[in-house]
Amino acid sequence: MVFYEPPEPLYRDRQHAGSVLAERLEEFKIDDMAILAIPNGGVPVAIPIAIKLEAPLFLMIVRKLQFPDNPEAGFGALTSDGFLLLNERLVEYSGLTKADIEMQKKKAMASINKRLQFFGKWSQVDSLKDRSVVLVDDGLASGFTMLAAVRSARSQEARRIIVAVPTSSMSAFRRLEKEVDRVVCPHVSRLPVFAVADAYKNWYDVDENEVRQMLEELERDR
Numbered sequence: 001m002v003f004y005e006p007p008e009p010l011y012r013d014r015q016h017a018g019s020v021l022a023e024r025l026e027e028f029k030i031d032d033m034a035i036l037a038i039p040n041g042g043v044p045v046a047i048p049i050a051i052k053l054e055a056p057l058f059l060m061i062v063r064k065l066q067f068p069d070n071p072e073a074g075f076g077a078l079t080s081d082g083f084l085l086l087n088e089r090l091v092e093y094s095g096l097t098k099a100d101i102e103m104q105k106k107k108a109m110a111s112i113n114k115r116l117q118f119f120g121k122w123s124q125v126d127s128l129k130d131r132s133v134v135l136v137d138d139g140l141a142s143g144f145t146m147l148a149a150v151r152s153a154r155s156q157e158a159r160r161i162i163v164a165v166p167t168s169s170m171s172a173f174r175r176l177e178k179e180v181d182r183v184v185c186p187h188v189s190r191l192p193v194f195a196v197a198d199a200y201k202n203w204y205d206v207d208e209n210e211v212r213q214m215l216e217e218l219e220r221d222r
Helices: 014-028 042-053 088-094 098-123 144-155 170-177 208-221
Strands: 033-037 057-059 062-067 070-079 084-086 132-136 160-164 167-169 182-184 187-189
Touching (some): 014 042, 014 160, 014 182, 042 057, 042 132, 057 098, 062 144, 070 088, 070 144, 084 144, 098 208, 132 144, 144 160, 144 170, 167 170, 170 187
Parallel strands (some): 033 057, 033 132, 132 160, 160 182, 167 187
Antiparallel strands (some): 070 084
């Protein structure tokens, strides 16, 4: 990893970032490894990794729990298997009630169920018990979404958990490194203001239709 701030974006796009990560992850390649991408942005990053490591690719569906008056901000995350992670400090500071949390949890689960139906077989993860797992996203800002995914994988008895992301804030990196066996991240930012998009020359929001198309193409090519 590097701790300096590059003068220009490190990656052309998510696919390029995935190729960089794939080279760094090759040393961890073993049989029965599973690649779990957090959609939508984590999928184009994960595809080059899955190809390089010759490992199956699945989706780890995680949704942010949104503040009722600010949907762009979150106070926790929920995984498709029902694992709930709350940012307790934010919950206490914001004065959210148990009813508020339950309402946002129901909204998040409704969104998860829609995505499970939309992505079908790609979101039906094989058993993780005693397997090595690589969790992939396009970057870590707070790290809470990835942390929820990590703890979900841990609860499913994954033997080894590696987090692979192209870029991360320092706070998120520190939050994750003590939870997993390895964090593979070429760029960790020390800046007080961090945005995942800053690491990419070509950045845009990936939509669900594009994700499904990518997964279908990967399946055809294998």
